[in-house]
Protein backbone atom coordinates (compact mmCIF):
# COMPACT_ATOMS: atom_id res chain seq x y z
CA UNK A 1 0.00 0.00 0.00
CA UNK A 2 2.81 2.40 1.00
CA UNK A 3 4.53 1.58 -2.33
CA UNK A 4 1.46 2.68 -4.30
CA UNK A 5 1.26 5.97 -2.36
CA UNK A 6 4.97 6.54 -2.95
CA UNK A 7 4.69 5.94 -6.71
CA UNK A 8 1.65 8.19 -6.82
CA UNK A 9 3.56 10.92 -4.94
CA UNK A 10 6.52 10.73 -7.35
CA UNK A 11 4.18 10.76 -10.33
CA UNK A 12 2.23 13.75 -8.96
CA UNK A 13 5.43 15.71 -8.15
CA UNK A 14 6.82 15.11 -11.67
CA UNK A 15 3.51 16.08 -13.25
CA UNK A 16 3.33 19.30 -11.15
CA UNK A 17 6.96 20.17 -11.93
CA UNK A 18 6.54 19.59 -15.68
CA UNK A 19 3.29 21.57 -15.82
CA UNK A 20 4.74 24.52 -13.87
CA UNK A 21 8.08 24.57 -15.62
CA UNK A 22 7.12 23.38 -19.10
CA UNK A 23 8.07 26.66 -20.82
CA UNK A 24 11.28 26.95 -18.81
CA UNK A 25 12.28 23.38 -19.71
CA UNK A 26 11.42 24.07 -23.34
CA UNK A 27 13.73 27.11 -23.44
CA UNK A 28 16.63 25.91 -21.31
CA UNK A 29 17.85 23.49 -23.98
CA UNK A 30 19.59 26.42 -25.72
CA UNK A 31 21.84 27.09 -22.70
CA UNK A 32 24.99 25.43 -21.42
CA UNK A 33 24.99 24.17 -17.89
CA UNK A 34 25.77 21.20 -15.65
CA UNK A 35 23.55 18.13 -16.11
CA UNK A 36 21.07 17.84 -13.25
CA UNK A 37 18.87 15.22 -11.59
CA UNK A 38 15.08 15.28 -12.03
CA UNK A 39 13.32 17.66 -9.60
CA UNK A 40 16.40 18.52 -7.47
CA UNK A 41 18.42 19.66 -10.50
CA UNK A 42 21.96 20.71 -9.45
CA UNK A 43 20.88 21.36 -5.85
CA UNK A 44 23.08 18.65 -4.32
CA UNK A 45 26.19 20.02 -6.04
CA UNK A 46 25.78 23.55 -4.68
CA UNK A 47 23.90 23.59 -1.41
CA UNK A 48 25.53 22.70 1.94
CA UNK A 49 28.97 23.28 0.49
CA UNK A 50 31.68 25.20 2.30
CA UNK A 51 32.23 28.73 0.95
CA UNK A 52 35.53 27.63 -0.61
CA UNK A 53 33.95 24.61 -2.29
CA UNK A 54 31.16 26.85 -3.61
CA UNK A 55 33.66 29.22 -5.27
CA UNK A 56 35.54 26.28 -6.75
CA UNK A 57 32.35 24.75 -8.20
CA UNK A 58 31.29 28.03 -9.84
CA UNK A 59 34.80 28.52 -11.24
CA UNK A 60 34.65 24.99 -12.69
CA UNK A 61 31.23 25.72 -14.21
CA UNK A 62 32.56 28.93 -15.81
CA UNK A 63 35.54 26.98 -17.24
CA UNK A 64 33.25 24.27 -18.65
CA UNK A 65 30.08 26.10 -19.64
CA UNK A 66 31.11 29.71 -20.26
CA UNK A 67 29.73 33.05 -19.08
CA UNK A 68 25.99 32.35 -19.24
CA UNK A 69 25.26 29.19 -17.31
CA UNK A 70 21.95 27.43 -16.71
CA UNK A 71 21.62 25.93 -13.22
CA UNK A 72 18.60 24.29 -11.58
CA UNK A 73 18.50 24.80 -7.79
CA UNK A 74 15.66 22.36 -7.09
CA UNK A 75 12.78 23.76 -9.11
CA UNK A 76 14.33 27.24 -9.28
CA UNK A 77 15.90 28.05 -12.64
CA UNK A 78 19.00 30.24 -12.27
CA UNK A 79 21.25 31.81 -14.89
CA UNK A 80 24.74 32.65 -13.69
CA UNK A 81 26.18 35.58 -15.64
CA UNK A 82 29.70 36.98 -15.97
CA UNK A 83 29.76 38.54 -19.45
CA UNK A 84 29.68 42.38 -19.28
CA UNK A 85 27.65 42.51 -22.54
CA UNK A 86 24.83 40.45 -21.00
CA UNK A 87 25.11 42.27 -17.69
CA UNK A 88 24.66 45.62 -19.42
CA UNK A 89 21.30 44.40 -20.80
CA UNK A 90 20.17 43.22 -17.36
CA UNK A 91 21.19 46.29 -15.38
CA UNK A 92 19.78 48.79 -17.88
CA UNK A 93 16.48 46.95 -18.41
CA UNK A 94 13.37 48.52 -16.89
CA UNK A 95 11.81 45.03 -17.04
CA UNK A 96 14.40 43.67 -14.62
CA UNK A 97 14.03 45.76 -11.50
CA UNK A 98 12.79 42.96 -9.19
CA UNK A 99 15.27 41.22 -6.92
CA UNK A 100 15.92 37.47 -7.00
CA UNK A 101 14.57 35.10 -4.33
CA UNK A 102 17.83 35.32 -2.29
CA UNK A 103 16.71 38.76 -1.08
CA UNK A 104 13.60 37.19 0.48
CA UNK A 105 15.78 36.23 3.49
CA UNK A 106 16.00 39.95 4.27
CA UNK A 107 12.30 40.72 4.07
CA UNK A 108 11.20 39.65 7.59
CA UNK A 109 13.53 42.38 8.91
CA UNK A 110 13.66 45.01 6.16
CA UNK A 111 10.17 44.39 4.83
CA UNK A 112 10.16 46.12 1.41
CA UNK A 113 12.54 49.03 1.89
CA UNK A 114 14.53 50.43 -1.02
CA UNK A 115 16.78 47.38 -1.40
CA UNK A 116 14.00 44.79 -1.59
CA UNK A 117 11.02 46.75 -2.97
CA UNK A 118 9.91 46.74 -6.57
CA UNK A 119 7.51 48.46 -9.03
CA UNK A 120 6.00 51.86 -8.27
CA UNK A 121 6.86 51.59 -4.58
CA UNK A 122 10.57 51.41 -5.44
CA UNK A 123 10.33 54.25 -8.03
CA UNK A 124 8.69 56.61 -5.54
CA UNK A 125 10.96 55.71 -2.62
CA UNK A 126 14.09 56.09 -4.74
CA UNK A 127 12.93 59.60 -5.71
CA UNK A 128 12.32 60.53 -2.07
CA UNK A 129 15.61 59.07 -0.82
CA UNK A 130 17.96 60.38 -3.52
CA UNK A 131 18.26 63.93 -2.02
CA UNK A 132 19.30 62.33 1.30
CA UNK A 133 22.66 61.49 -0.32
CA UNK A 134 23.28 64.98 -1.74
CA UNK A 135 26.86 66.15 -1.16
CA UNK A 136 25.67 68.94 1.18
CA UNK A 137 24.13 66.32 3.49
CA UNK A 138 27.20 64.09 3.17
CA UNK A 139 29.35 67.05 4.17
CA UNK A 140 27.61 66.98 7.56
CA UNK A 141 28.54 63.32 8.02
CA UNK A 142 32.29 63.82 7.56
CA UNK A 143 32.54 64.82 11.21
CA UNK A 144 30.84 61.55 12.25
CA UNK A 145 33.18 59.47 10.04
CA UNK A 146 36.19 61.25 11.52
CA UNK A 147 35.03 60.95 15.14
CA UNK A 148 34.28 57.21 14.85
CA UNK A 149 37.56 56.56 13.00
CA UNK A 150 39.42 58.30 15.83
CA UNK A 151 37.70 56.07 18.40
CA UNK A 152 38.65 53.05 16.27
CA UNK A 153 42.34 53.99 16.14
CA UNK A 154 42.35 54.78 19.86
CA UNK A 155 40.80 51.38 20.70
CA UNK A 156 43.37 49.60 18.56
CA UNK A 157 46.25 51.11 20.52
CA UNK A 158 46.19 48.11 22.90
CA UNK A 159 46.79 45.74 19.97
CA UNK A 160 49.70 47.71 18.52
CA UNK A 161 52.92 45.68 18.44
CA UNK A 162 51.10 42.61 19.75
CA UNK A 163 51.02 40.47 16.61
CA UNK A 164 48.11 39.28 14.52
CA UNK A 165 44.41 39.85 15.18
CA UNK A 166 41.16 39.79 13.22
CA UNK A 167 40.22 43.37 12.28
CA UNK A 168 36.79 42.43 10.87
CA UNK A 169 34.67 42.44 14.09
CA UNK A 170 36.46 45.57 15.33
CA UNK A 171 35.79 47.73 12.25
CA UNK A 172 32.24 46.29 12.23
CA UNK A 173 31.47 48.22 15.43
CA UNK A 174 32.90 51.38 13.88
CA UNK A 175 30.73 51.10 10.74
CA UNK A 176 27.67 50.30 12.87
CA UNK A 177 28.25 53.37 15.03
CA UNK A 178 28.66 55.46 11.87
CA UNK A 179 25.46 54.27 10.22
CA UNK A 180 23.57 54.46 13.53
CA UNK A 181 24.51 58.10 13.98
CA UNK A 182 24.03 59.18 10.37
CA UNK A 183 20.82 57.23 9.69
CA UNK A 184 19.02 57.47 13.03
CA UNK A 185 20.84 60.32 14.75
CA UNK A 186 21.70 57.97 17.64
CA UNK A 187 25.09 57.70 19.34
CA UNK A 188 25.30 53.98 20.08
CA UNK A 189 28.87 54.19 21.39
CA UNK A 190 29.24 50.47 20.75
CA UNK A 191 32.94 51.02 20.03
CA UNK A 192 33.41 52.51 23.47
CA UNK A 193 31.37 50.31 25.78
CA UNK A 194 30.65 47.26 23.57
CA UNK A 195 27.35 46.85 25.42
CA UNK A 196 24.81 48.24 22.97
CA UNK A 197 22.17 45.54 22.74
CA UNK A 198 20.81 47.06 19.51
CA UNK A 199 24.19 46.72 17.80
CA UNK A 200 24.65 43.16 19.12
CA UNK A 201 21.19 42.26 17.82
CA UNK A 202 21.88 43.77 14.37
CA UNK A 203 25.09 41.74 14.19
CA UNK A 204 23.41 38.51 15.27
CA UNK A 205 20.48 38.93 12.89
CA UNK A 206 22.71 39.84 9.93
CA UNK A 207 24.69 36.65 10.68
CA UNK A 208 21.57 34.46 10.68
CA UNK A 209 20.48 35.97 7.35
CA UNK A 210 23.91 35.48 5.77
CA UNK A 211 24.14 31.87 6.90
CA UNK A 212 20.75 30.98 5.43
CA UNK A 213 22.08 31.19 1.87
CA UNK A 214 24.49 28.29 2.57
CA UNK A 215 22.35 25.99 4.66
CA UNK A 216 20.04 23.52 2.96
CA UNK A 217 17.41 23.44 5.72
CA UNK A 218 17.36 27.18 6.40
CA UNK A 219 17.12 28.11 2.71
CA UNK A 220 13.53 26.91 2.58
CA UNK A 221 11.04 28.87 4.72
CA UNK A 222 8.91 25.79 5.18
CA UNK A 223 11.83 23.95 6.89
CA UNK A 224 13.49 26.99 8.48
CA UNK A 225 10.32 27.73 10.47
CA UNK A 226 10.85 24.55 12.53
CA UNK A 227 14.37 25.49 13.64
CA UNK A 228 15.45 27.25 16.87
CA UNK A 229 17.33 29.76 14.67
CA UNK A 230 14.00 30.86 13.18
CA UNK A 231 12.61 31.53 16.67
CA UNK A 232 15.73 33.50 17.55
CA UNK A 233 15.43 35.45 14.29
CA UNK A 234 11.85 36.42 15.13
CA UNK A 235 12.88 37.54 18.64
CA UNK A 236 15.68 39.68 17.23
CA UNK A 237 13.45 41.22 14.57
CA UNK A 238 10.90 42.18 17.22
CA UNK A 239 13.59 43.82 19.36
CA UNK A 240 15.05 45.72 16.41
CA UNK A 241 11.67 46.86 15.08
CA UNK A 242 10.61 48.04 18.54
CA UNK A 243 13.82 50.01 18.90
CA UNK A 244 13.56 51.71 15.48
CA UNK A 245 9.87 52.50 16.14
CA UNK A 246 10.78 54.18 19.44
CA UNK A 247 13.46 56.30 17.77
CA UNK A 248 11.10 57.35 14.97
CA UNK A 249 8.34 58.35 17.40
CA UNK A 250 10.77 60.35 19.57
CA UNK A 251 12.28 62.07 16.58
CA UNK A 252 8.86 62.89 15.09
CA UNK A 253 7.87 64.51 18.40
CA UNK A 254 11.04 66.61 18.42
CA UNK A 255 10.49 67.72 14.84
CA UNK A 256 6.92 68.75 15.63
CA UNK A 257 8.18 71.06 18.32
CA UNK A 258 11.14 72.51 16.44
CA UNK A 259 12.19 72.51 12.76
CA UNK A 260 15.49 70.69 12.13
CA UNK A 261 17.07 73.86 10.69
CA UNK A 262 16.82 75.45 14.15
CA UNK A 263 18.28 72.56 16.04
CA UNK A 264 21.76 72.69 17.47
CA UNK A 265 24.41 70.01 17.51
CA UNK A 266 24.32 68.77 21.07
CA UNK A 267 23.07 65.51 22.50
CA UNK A 268 19.79 65.26 24.36
CA UNK A 269 18.71 62.99 27.19
CA UNK A 270 18.04 59.84 25.08
CA UNK A 271 21.32 60.09 23.23
CA UNK A 272 19.64 61.50 20.11
CA UNK A 273 21.75 63.98 18.19
CA UNK A 274 19.89 67.12 17.23
CA UNK A 275 21.75 67.22 13.97
CA UNK A 276 20.34 66.30 10.55
CA UNK A 277 20.12 62.52 10.12
CA UNK A 278 18.73 60.51 7.20
CA UNK A 279 15.73 59.87 9.44
CA UNK A 280 14.89 63.61 9.56
CA UNK A 281 14.73 63.75 5.79
CA UNK A 282 12.36 60.80 5.77
CA UNK A 283 10.17 62.43 8.41
CA UNK A 284 9.85 65.54 6.25
CA UNK A 285 9.40 63.67 2.95
CA UNK A 286 6.09 63.11 1.15
CA UNK A 287 5.01 60.52 -1.41
CA UNK A 288 1.98 61.47 -3.54
CA UNK A 289 1.50 64.46 -1.27
CA UNK A 290 1.29 62.32 1.90
CA UNK A 291 3.95 62.01 4.63
CA UNK A 292 5.57 58.60 5.12
CA UNK A 293 4.10 56.51 7.96
CA UNK A 294 6.27 55.26 10.82
CA UNK A 295 6.24 51.81 9.23
CA UNK A 296 7.38 53.22 5.85
CA UNK A 297 10.22 55.02 7.58
CA UNK A 298 11.18 51.97 9.64
CA UNK A 299 11.75 49.82 6.58
CA UNK A 300 14.06 52.43 5.07
CA UNK A 301 16.01 53.01 8.28
CA UNK A 302 16.39 49.26 8.82
CA UNK A 303 17.56 48.97 5.19
CA UNK A 304 20.26 51.59 5.78
CA UNK A 305 21.29 49.84 8.99
CA UNK A 306 21.74 46.56 7.13
CA UNK A 307 23.07 47.73 3.74
CA UNK A 308 25.16 50.55 5.17
CA UNK A 309 27.30 48.68 7.70
CA UNK A 310 28.30 45.19 6.54
CA UNK A 311 29.22 46.44 3.06
CA UNK A 312 31.45 49.24 4.31
CA UNK A 313 32.96 47.04 7.01
CA UNK A 314 33.96 44.38 4.52
CA UNK A 315 35.45 47.05 2.21
CA UNK A 316 37.46 48.64 5.05
CA UNK A 317 38.77 45.29 6.32
CA UNK A 318 39.85 44.06 2.87
CA UNK A 319 41.41 47.45 2.00
CA UNK A 320 43.51 47.28 5.18
CA UNK A 321 44.46 43.72 4.25
CA UNK A 322 45.65 44.79 0.77
CA UNK A 323 47.51 47.78 2.17
CA UNK A 324 49.25 45.45 4.63
CA UNK A 325 50.11 43.01 1.86
CA UNK A 326 51.54 45.48 -0.68
CA UNK A 327 54.14 47.66 1.04
CA UNK A 328 54.68 49.97 -1.96
CA UNK A 329 50.91 50.67 -2.03
CA UNK A 330 50.99 51.50 1.67
CA UNK A 331 53.92 53.87 1.20
CA UNK A 332 52.21 55.66 -1.71
CA UNK A 333 48.99 56.03 0.31
CA UNK A 334 50.88 57.36 3.32
CA UNK A 335 52.90 59.85 1.21
CA UNK A 336 49.66 61.16 -0.26
CA UNK A 337 48.00 61.41 3.17
CA UNK A 338 50.98 63.35 4.55
CA UNK A 339 50.97 65.71 1.56
CA UNK A 340 47.21 66.35 1.74
CA UNK A 341 46.55 66.37 5.51
CA UNK A 342 49.96 67.14 7.01
CA UNK A 343 51.81 65.68 9.99
CA UNK A 344 49.18 66.19 12.70
CA UNK A 345 47.63 62.74 12.98
CA UNK A 346 44.75 63.95 15.12
CA UNK A 347 43.58 66.85 12.94
CA UNK A 348 39.98 66.19 11.77
CA UNK A 349 39.81 65.53 8.04
CA UNK A 350 37.69 67.72 5.73
CA UNK A 351 35.60 66.91 2.66
CA UNK A 352 38.13 68.80 0.50
CA UNK A 353 41.02 66.67 1.81
CA UNK A 354 39.05 63.47 1.34
CA UNK A 355 38.43 64.41 -2.28
CA UNK A 356 42.16 64.97 -2.76
CA UNK A 357 43.08 61.45 -1.63
CA UNK A 358 43.11 60.20 -5.22
CA UNK A 359 45.55 57.32 -4.85
CA UNK A 360 43.73 55.97 -1.80
CA UNK A 361 40.58 55.99 -3.93
CA UNK A 362 42.33 53.82 -6.55
CA UNK A 363 43.36 51.41 -3.78
CA UNK A 364 39.77 51.16 -2.53
CA UNK A 365 38.52 50.64 -6.09
CA UNK A 366 41.01 47.85 -6.69
CA UNK A 367 40.01 46.25 -3.37
CA UNK A 368 36.35 46.39 -4.38
CA UNK A 369 37.29 44.72 -7.69
CA UNK A 370 38.90 41.70 -6.01
CA UNK A 371 36.67 41.71 -2.92
CA UNK A 372 33.35 43.25 -4.02
CA UNK A 373 31.35 43.77 -0.82
CA UNK A 374 28.27 42.50 -2.67
CA UNK A 375 29.81 39.53 -4.51
CA UNK A 376 26.62 38.38 -6.27
CA UNK A 377 23.77 40.56 -7.54
CA UNK A 378 20.39 38.96 -8.29
CA UNK A 379 17.31 39.78 -10.36
CA UNK A 380 14.05 37.97 -11.05
CA UNK A 381 12.72 37.64 -14.61
CA UNK A 382 9.08 38.65 -14.21
CA UNK A 383 8.20 38.45 -17.93
CA UNK A 384 9.82 36.36 -20.66
CA UNK A 385 12.49 38.50 -22.33
CA UNK A 386 15.56 38.44 -24.55
CA UNK A 387 19.14 38.99 -23.44
CA UNK A 388 21.39 39.33 -26.48
CA UNK A 389 19.18 37.06 -28.60
CA UNK A 390 18.73 34.47 -25.84
CA UNK A 391 15.11 33.99 -24.72
CA UNK A 392 14.96 33.95 -20.92
CA UNK A 393 11.88 32.32 -19.42
CA UNK A 394 9.67 34.01 -16.86
CA UNK A 395 10.37 32.99 -13.24
CA UNK A 396 14.13 32.49 -13.72
CA UNK A 397 16.62 34.17 -11.40
CA UNK A 398 19.59 35.99 -12.92
CA UNK A 399 22.72 36.00 -10.76
CA UNK A 400 25.51 38.39 -11.75
CA UNK A 401 28.94 37.54 -10.35
CA UNK A 402 31.23 40.60 -9.84
CA UNK A 403 33.56 38.41 -7.72
CA UNK A 404 34.11 36.00 -10.62
CA UNK A 405 34.39 38.76 -13.25
CA UNK A 406 37.31 40.22 -11.27
CA UNK A 407 39.20 36.97 -11.83
CA UNK A 408 38.54 36.76 -15.59
CA UNK A 409 41.70 37.21 -17.72
CA UNK A 410 39.54 38.15 -20.71
CA UNK A 411 38.41 41.25 -18.79
CA UNK A 412 41.52 42.18 -16.76
CA UNK A 413 45.22 41.93 -17.48
CA UNK A 414 46.82 39.92 -14.65
CA UNK A 415 43.47 39.68 -12.87
CA UNK A 416 44.79 38.30 -9.56
CA UNK A 417 47.39 41.02 -9.15
CA UNK A 418 46.57 44.02 -7.00
CA UNK A 419 47.20 47.00 -9.29
CA UNK A 420 45.40 50.19 -8.13
CA UNK A 421 46.88 52.07 -11.10
CA UNK A 422 44.61 50.14 -13.49
CA UNK A 423 41.85 52.56 -12.42
CA UNK A 424 43.90 55.69 -13.08
CA UNK A 425 42.14 57.15 -16.10
CA UNK A 426 45.05 59.50 -16.78
CA UNK A 427 47.73 56.82 -17.05
CA UNK A 428 45.97 53.67 -18.15
CA UNK A 429 45.35 52.94 -21.79
CA UNK A 430 42.89 50.11 -21.08
CA UNK A 431 39.35 50.95 -22.14
CA UNK A 432 37.16 49.20 -19.64
CA UNK A 433 33.62 48.12 -20.35
CA UNK A 434 31.68 49.97 -17.59
CA UNK A 435 29.67 46.80 -16.86
CA UNK A 436 32.84 44.79 -16.19
CA UNK A 437 33.40 46.66 -12.93
CA UNK A 438 30.21 46.98 -10.87
CA UNK A 439 30.93 46.88 -7.11
CA UNK A 440 28.07 49.36 -6.60
CA UNK A 441 25.97 47.70 -9.32
CA UNK A 442 24.89 49.97 -12.21
CA UNK A 443 21.77 51.35 -13.86
CA UNK A 444 18.76 52.68 -12.00
CA UNK A 445 19.06 50.18 -9.09
CA UNK A 446 22.67 51.00 -8.35
CA UNK A 447 23.85 51.69 -4.80
CA UNK A 448 22.27 54.89 -3.51
CA UNK A 449 24.93 55.08 -0.78
CA UNK A 450 28.07 54.84 -2.93
CA UNK A 451 29.35 58.40 -2.33
CA UNK A 452 28.59 58.05 1.37
CA UNK A 453 30.50 54.74 1.35
CA UNK A 454 33.55 56.10 -0.49
CA UNK A 455 33.87 59.04 1.93
CA UNK A 456 33.48 56.76 4.94
CA UNK A 457 36.09 54.33 3.60
CA UNK A 458 38.59 57.06 2.80
CA UNK A 459 38.10 58.66 6.20
CA UNK A 460 38.56 55.40 8.14
CA UNK A 461 41.44 53.95 6.13
CA UNK A 462 43.37 57.24 6.04
CA UNK A 463 42.96 57.59 9.81
CA UNK A 464 44.32 54.05 10.28
CA UNK A 465 47.35 54.88 8.14
CA UNK A 466 47.99 58.13 10.00
CA UNK A 467 48.34 56.10 13.21
CA UNK A 468 49.65 52.71 12.18
CA UNK A 469 51.97 50.82 9.90
CA UNK A 470 50.01 47.77 8.74
CA UNK A 471 51.46 44.33 7.99
CA UNK A 472 50.15 40.77 7.61
CA UNK A 473 50.92 37.64 9.58
CA UNK A 474 53.23 35.28 7.74
CA UNK A 475 51.50 32.88 5.30
CA UNK A 476 48.10 34.34 5.98
CA UNK A 477 45.59 34.16 3.14
CA UNK A 478 41.90 35.09 3.58
CA UNK A 479 39.38 32.34 2.79
CA UNK A 480 36.79 34.18 0.74
CA UNK A 481 33.21 33.48 1.69
CA UNK A 482 30.49 34.75 -0.66
CA UNK A 483 27.55 35.48 1.59
CA UNK A 484 25.17 38.40 0.85
CA UNK A 485 28.25 40.44 1.78
CA UNK A 486 31.75 39.05 1.21
CA UNK A 487 33.64 37.86 4.31
CA UNK A 488 36.67 35.77 5.10
CA UNK A 489 36.08 32.46 6.85
CA UNK A 490 39.37 32.70 8.74
CA UNK A 491 38.94 36.39 9.56
CA UNK A 492 40.80 39.37 8.08
CA UNK A 493 44.07 39.14 9.99
CA UNK A 494 46.44 42.10 10.22
CA UNK A 495 49.22 43.41 12.53
CA UNK A 496 49.74 46.99 13.65
CA UNK A 497 52.83 48.95 14.60
CA UNK A 498 53.05 52.59 15.53
CA UNK A 499 53.38 54.87 12.47
CA UNK A 500 56.61 56.80 12.60
CA UNK A 501 56.49 60.19 10.86
Ligand code: HEM
Pocket residue numbers: 099114115116126303304307308309311312315368372373374377378438439440441444445446447448449450452453
Ligand atom coordinates in the same frame (compact mmCIF):
# COMPACT_ATOMS: atom_id res chain seq x y z
C1 HEM B 1 31.44 49.67 0.11
C2 HEM B 1 30.20 49.93 0.40
C3 HEM B 1 29.01 49.53 -0.42
C4 HEM B 1 28.93 48.69 -1.50
C5 HEM B 1 30.04 47.94 -2.18
C6 HEM B 1 27.54 48.66 -1.89
C7 HEM B 1 27.05 47.94 -2.96
C8 HEM B 1 25.73 47.92 -3.34
C9 HEM B 1 25.22 47.14 -4.44
C10 HEM B 1 26.03 46.21 -5.32
C11 HEM B 1 23.89 47.39 -4.51
C12 HEM B 1 22.92 46.78 -5.50
C13 HEM B 1 22.37 45.54 -4.89
C14 HEM B 1 21.45 44.85 -5.82
O1 HEM B 1 21.09 45.28 -6.89
O2 HEM B 1 21.06 43.78 -5.42
C15 HEM B 1 23.55 48.32 -3.46
C16 HEM B 1 22.28 48.81 -3.23
C17 HEM B 1 21.96 49.63 -2.19
N1 HEM B 1 22.83 50.20 -1.28
FE1 HEM B 1 24.83 49.93 -1.24
N2 HEM B 1 26.82 49.46 -1.03
C18 HEM B 1 27.68 50.02 -0.14
C19 HEM B 1 27.35 50.91 0.87
C20 HEM B 1 26.10 51.42 1.10
C21 HEM B 1 25.78 52.40 2.12
C22 HEM B 1 26.80 53.04 3.05
C23 HEM B 1 24.43 52.59 2.06
C24 HEM B 1 23.57 53.51 2.89
C25 HEM B 1 23.98 54.44 3.70
C26 HEM B 1 23.90 51.75 1.02
C27 HEM B 1 22.57 51.66 0.67
C28 HEM B 1 22.10 50.93 -0.38
C29 HEM B 1 20.68 50.86 -0.73
C30 HEM B 1 19.54 51.52 0.03
C31 HEM B 1 20.60 50.05 -1.87
C32 HEM B 1 19.35 49.70 -2.65
C33 HEM B 1 19.22 50.71 -3.79
C34 HEM B 1 18.04 50.46 -4.69
O3 HEM B 1 17.68 49.32 -4.93
O4 HEM B 1 17.49 51.47 -5.18
N3 HEM B 1 24.95 51.06 0.45
N4 HEM B 1 24.69 48.62 -2.75
